[in-house]
Amino acid sequence: MSIFKRAWTYVSRTRKKTASLCAMMCVMLLLSLVGIMLHGVCMDASQNLKEVLGxxxxxxxxxxxxxxxxxxxxxxxxxxxxxxxxxxxxxxxxxxxxxxxxxxxxxxxxxxxxxxxxxxxxxxxxxxxxxxxxxxxxxxxxxxxxxxxxxxxxxxxxxxxxxxxxxxxxxxxxxxxxxxxxxxxxxxxxxxxxxxxxxxxxxxxxxxxxxxxxxxxxxxxxxxxxxxxxxxxxxxxxxxxxxxxxxxxxxxxxxxxxxxxxxxxxxxxxxxxxxxxxxDKAYRDSAASLQMLEKLSLLLVIITFSLSGILLALVLTLWIRERRHEIGILMSLGISKVSIWKQFLLETAIIALVAMVVAMTLSVPCSRMLSEKAFDVAETMAQSQAEEVHDPMADVMEKLNPTADAAVDVVQKDDVHLTFAACITIVLCTAGIITISVTLSAVPMFRMKPKEILSDVN
Amino acid sequence: MIEVRNVSYEYIKNSPVLDDISMTFERGKTYAIFGPSGCGKTTLLSLLGALDAPTSGAVLFDGKDIAQIGDENHRKDNVAFIFQNYNLIEYMTAAENVSLTEKIDPLPYLLQVGLTEDEAKRPVLKLSGGQQQRVAIARALASDAPVILADEPTGNLDEDTAAEITKLLCDVAHENNKCVIIVSHSAAVAEAVDQVVRLSHGKLQEEV
Structure with a gap:
């Protein structure tokens, strides 16, 4: 039986386990993608702000x-x-x-x-x-x-x-x-x-x-x-x-x-x-709130990535340890450790792929919703800053001197979209976490003799 | 063929389960290893199949130390196991378990051990203990390996089926020039095999 068939057989037969792992991965990927996209929007907005409110x-x-x-x-x-x-x-x-x-x-x-x-x-x-x-x-x-x-x-x-x-x-x-x-x-x-x-x-x-x-x-x-x-x-x-x-x-x-x-x-x-x-008041007013959003979204990305990585590694470790009987059997049948490792990797990759497609599909509307809320907050902050410095007695031209309102309006027009770079980042990070987790959880078992594993289980 | 040379094995230091044993198992012959519980029969089988390594001494296959051949290679090419507790992959069907390591049609082997075509397609967890044991035997029969190591292969089978399976294993050894080593407590097995080996106090003793 080929590695792919073994992996597919596991994924398709153990539906409950597969679905729960897939759902967990989906949530993690979704959070990471939303974080990346929000950060991207903030970066774009900052750049636009520099150009528009140059x-x-x-x-x-x-x-x-x-x-x-x-x-x-x-x-x-x-x-x-x-x-x-x-x-x-x-x-x-x-x-x-x-x-x-x-x-x-x-x-x-x-x-x-x-x-x-x-x-x-x-x-x-x-x-x-x-x-x-x-x-x-x-x-x-x-x-x-x-x-x-x-x-x-x-x-x-x-x-x-x-x-x-x-x-x-x-x-x-x-x-x-x-x-x-x-x-x-x-x-x-x-x-x-x-x-x-x-x-x-x-x-x-x-x-x-x-x-x-x-x-x-x-x-x-x-x-x-x-x-x-x-x-x-x-x-x-x-x-x-x-x-x-x-x-x-x-x-x-x-x-x-x-x-x-x-x-x-x-x-x-x-x-x-x-x-x-x-x-550069308009830029400063708007940039302050945007820079805060940018920092927050970066923090969200870092926290989500770290937590997702740790959680995924733990879950995968438990997931693979649960299968030590299977590892023992496969090893006793002469299936190589590399082949077993590849099988686990492939199974996780299949599940991650499904989770990724779902997460990517949901990430755009979720990010749009979140970014609208975030920019609402940014606009409110910018407006309150603008009001603080408004001089009603100023000359007509000065009255008209636009502040953060216009800037945030410009920023809000930005579209939230999933970039190729974000996709690649997510794919690479997920692949990295999966590879490390599968390897770290499988290696201790691979070091054991098949008899030890089988006796342990039995 | 397959040989244990001055093999000792200890779970606890200085109390060897196997104590400097040596024996050669030949192709085309069936062996039954007898002995009281805990005397090291399964351990010996594990050493022969490279599931574990001896504390001292060597296991040789065709004159070559299996440590040199490589445990994985030895298990893949030289030996096939029939475990006492079946050791089947639970989420696979009977047929998939049999064809796990070999690119073969598993059905003839499953039919040979008395399972039906319908049973062959069932997940192994939906088969009885006896049926699962047959799947484990079919998996060993389907293997190209010249040595079959069977740990209580008929323990969960009724008397008639046990006799039938024992005969099948003996026939495979004789017809396909394989070496079949069976760990058992059954007198019927002792009668059916070519050579009975008794393991007691860590020593092997061939019975004539």
Whole structure:
């Protein structure tokens, strides 16, 4: 009789024993797989967090800077952007124009000329604006503003609907006396083409006192060329500069403090006139809870693996010791020890294979369920941390500064899946535990003479 | 053929169960080992079958020490056992037990010892003691080994079946040129075999 037939005969005839061993293995494998998958999700989430909340540094003007001597221009921004770890940059210049022919979301100036003044946010790349970085705003149609654009705008979906605009439509805005407060100044008209429409995922509370320009739906993102042209017309600024500073995005949020230090150590920047705002709060808030989850899941994996290994080894030892009569018979019939060891190994492998298939099938839904619960906890923690630091009196832009909420939302979108690496890990570990357990429990019996074993049993 | 040379065996130091015994068992002959309980008959059988090793002396097969042949090889190629308590694999059928070590059709051997085709397919635990003993005998008969070592093979069988099985073992020895060594208390066995050996106080004594 071949080894495989002997093994299969045992597995198929001793169904109760086989089923209980299979059920035990299944539970252990399931726990291990869930642990591995949860850990994997946490790792993925952390990585995503680094990418999504990559952190940024905003270079702005210090309070003492009157913007006459030291300004943030493209040359300075490019110099800083050349630092290792800086992914990209975009300058920001906020400006105001009247838009008498369009309808805005009504605010405190409704019906007055000021009620037709939306906030224009000039940027090199609108995708790098904080609201878009954190997914508080999201372009749902068309595209973002790029540095090559001229007279282009990205508007909110509410604004577009109010005015029946779609991507490709144009609207006019003008620099008039409402803005300049100078009746003598000639009116400058700017025709802007809508290249993108964004939706607002997370806005902020509007009160009757909120002016139109501070309502998120009335924000119009434009290219920097238009912003520069308006500033030139309004203030006579010939050498363009970024009025609200420059955002530098990073590849890895974890390196943010290091990169910020490098920036501060750069030659040629007068730090009396500039300030560096390091913003990795969203990453830190979310990462803290995620890192805790990551540690917990790793602990779960280690504990489950260790306990499973020990328990499986003990059960297999008992299982094989129970069969010492059989070992004695097989040895007395001249069947080699290696052949008996292979038979036991094969039997356990057959049972483990069934347990593994069941465990792998159940592990994905179980892990999904557990990860949802775990991320709920993480989100709650992150939110409570975010609330602790929230400043209700901050500027509208700062209010909108997204924190862990957005981060956790991003993380929750991650799918729990069984990776090939996890499968291989489980297979190898199980094979290792089985081989060691079977060997350790069989070897003491193999050392005995068949007569000793048979006399013992009889 | 198979020989014990100056073999001693001790369970407790200085009180040998087998004391410097020597004897040769030939092919084509049947032997019966008699002696009082606890005199070392089963121990002798175990030494001949390499289930255990002598404290001193050697067991030789065809002139070669079985320690050199290797215990596993000796058990696999040279000897077949019929145990007093059957020693069958419980979760296997009678047929599977018989074909455990040999690639053979087990049915003729089971029919030869008086079991039916239906009984051959049954798990051994569903057979009576006598039937299980027959399965153990069939397993030894099915083996190619030139030596059959039988420990009380007819102990659980009725008189007629016992006589039948003893005759069968003797026929196998004579027809297939095997050496059959039977440990027994039965007078019928003593009458049927070619040579009776008495074991007493650790010494072997051949009876004529």
């Amino acid at each position: 952190g940024y540094v905003r270079l702005t003007y210090s309070a003492s800077n009157d913007r006459e001597e030291s300004v943030l221009d493209e040359a300075l921004a490019a110099q800083i952007a050349a630092l290792d770890g800086v992914a990209d940059y975009s300058g920001i210049s906020t400006y105001y124009l009247s838009a008498p022919d369009v309808q805005l979301v009504a605010g405190s100036f409704a019906g007055q000329p000021q009620g037709q003044v939306p906030r224009f946010v000039g940027c090199d790349k609108s995708a790098l604006h904080e609201n878009f970085i954190y997914n508080s705003f999201e372009v749902i149609e068309g595209r973002h503003i790029t540095s090559a654009d001229e007279h282009c705008a990205v508007v909110s979906d509410v604004f577009a609907n109010l005015n029946g605009f779609t991507v490709g439509d144009r609207f006019e805005a003008c620099l008039d006396s409402v803005i300049t407060q100078d009746e003598a100044m000639p009116e400058e008209v700017y025709s802007l083409e809508i290249v993108g429409i964004y939706t607002i995922h997370e806005g902020w509370e509007i009160t009757p006192m909120t002016p139109e320009r501070d309502i998120a739906e009335n924000f119009i993102f434009t290219d920097m060329q238009t912003a520069d042209a308006v500033l030139l017309a309004e203030h006579g600024v010939e050498k363009p500069f970024y009025r609200q500073g420059v955002i530098f995005t990073l590849n890895d949020a974890e390196r943010l403090p290091e990169i910020a230090r490098s920036m501060q150590n750069m030659d040629g920047i007068d730090w009396e006139n500039f300030e560096l705002v390091v913003n």
